[in-house]
Amino acid sequence: MKKVIMEIQGMHCASCASNVEKSLSKTQGVKNARVNMIAKKGYADIEDSVSEEDLRKAVRRAGYNIAKINYE
């Protein structure tokens, strides 16, 4: 389990944030996904099996892009 912080581009309304949260939560190995629409950041706890591409895909599926991923 590690913590990931994503900067997400293109979100401009509350349902956007809710969509990203939903899409991330559906990804296997991603837990506790939460998205702050105002700071345009997403936070999640992920298992080691989750790749950066998995996260990008999940965010893209909801219609947005990850600008940057930081691990902690």
Add this chain to the structure above:
Amino acid sequence: MEMKHDMQHEHNVHVKNDEQDHSSMEDEEIKDWKMKLIGSLIFAIPILIFMVLDRIFGITLFNEEIVILSLLILGFPIVFIFGFSTIKSGFRGLFSFYFNMDSLIALGTIIAYLTGIFALFGKVADYSGISAMIMAIFIIGKYIEAKARGRATQEIKKLLELGAKNARILRGKEELEIQIEEIKIGDIMIVKPGEKIPTDGIVVRGESSVDESMITGESMPVEKKAKNNVIGATINQDGILYVKAIKIGKDTFLSHIIKLVEEAQGTKVPIQKLADKITSVFVPAILVLAVLSFIGWLIISGDLSRSIGVAVAVLVIACPCSLGLAVPIALTVGSGIGAKSGILIRRGEAIQTMKEVKIIVFDKTGTITKGKPEVTDIYSKVKENYLLEVASSLENLSEHPIARAIVKKANESGIKKFKEVKKFSILRGRGIEGSIGKNKIIIGNSGLMHLNKISLKGFEQNINKLESEGKTLMIAAENGKVLGLMAVADALKEDSINAISELNKQGYRTVMLTGDNKRTAEAIAKEVGIKEVIANVLPEDKAKKVEELQKRAMVAFVGDGINDAPALKQSNVGIAIGTGTDIAIEAGDLVLANGSLTSVLHSINLSKKTFRKIKQNLFWAFAYNVIAIPVAVLGLLHPIIAEAAMALSSITVVTNANLLRKAKI
């Protein structure tokens, strides 16, 4: 070594980029909406004139086909060029089943626009002008909202800009001006009066006062001399300081605060659960409702145009934004205001819980008092210096504030060298023990003496007197015989009395929890105005005592984050206090960068005010949707009015949150 430096260097650059991204992403968004706004207005104004003349006053300048055609042409750039990103994102949402706000606007405007094309050939009312107006108003609303949102994050932006850009460092004997990213741990920085301290460090030479208000909210400058810690981004006032850098880049106190505030702003407040749930099903529900309204109206009235108008109004009036933004925007403003004065809200949940809190428990040492005790009285059977020498030799091995006071006293009495101590151990909450040569030494409270069956005969009177004065007693015994006793007292912080009397006035039950004896504790409590005292509590039992109090009501615990972590965690709201860099950020729900009790009072008030804003916002958002949607379904709202109302609702929520700044905390 070389590589480590390189990595650190890279790290710094990285952090800087992060910060730039944050504000530029937001500015970019505002600029983007502004361009779309100007573009839309150019076309929207003639449309408006057309529509007012033609549709409202019935002044016909041209024949119907020309009017419709002009509206279609003028409306096209608004809907399909300036509204392109909205339409694209909306349809993408529709097709991927990740519906969003744009889906509603896209569908509403496209349907309305299409009526214009059909109107050229058939008997459908032309809504194309309306379509363009809806998109134009949507864009105006988004622009205003983005700007207001920018204001909501102004405090964190200020924090991001707070850091120093340059540093002057000493390399050999040479002074060098370098970029902040180039500082390495261990560099000696020269900070002249009026300059920012570049990064966290420790003073190696010089004396000055430092303004730390931008980080801790504490307005009084703090005196700094050799061995004192200083915080990066604070301002040196009157002397030159030579500071050794100890933390750089993302490890600095300022970086920690920024990260903490940003992260906290993304946490959820329990009250928003319902709003979040509604937001997540809101758009599909509205889509269904719009279809049902259309069918219903078509069946009842048989008027296709009217039915389309109602459906469009339903699509555009519904606003998931006001609901979804209500809580986070208020939390953002509240935590931003807090950060400015050294109050860090770590979890959104805490501000909701704070409202329910009835009991506030204070740790004594370092919370109500300064936590820097001094030796005030010594009663010794032997030579005073012998007592001090023995005591300080042991106490020198302990980090406890009382131990430090005794060592300091010994230093002042001319004792510079300590004896070698063997078998040293700390008896938590009771004292310490160890051996000097063949002598077994025990230093601690009277409880510890009883435990070791050491007689206090001859000292009872002194003990009673000192304890009744609220002083802490350290009794030193050598081989089972008392050498003497030292009284240590800890002064109240200047603002403790005021802050606690204000909390009492607000109806909180204030309680003091301490490891000290009852008499000491009660003397302090009386002075500061706390009625309930729980004394003689071992550090490990503090959490248990909090738990007992929780049986009566919700409890907030105020203490330093280092010794009191379990109690902070156990309490419903943990308020961790510290001074400067000495705070354990992880420990509390609310973290105060400055240790004054006034800050505790402010943090409680801020929590309550922020939560009130959250409730107001949720109320408005719910009320708006609950009233507006049925009105639109009933066909009582013109689509343009519906769109304007929608834009206003989310602007209201953001603006209301920004009003929190006006509240007196």
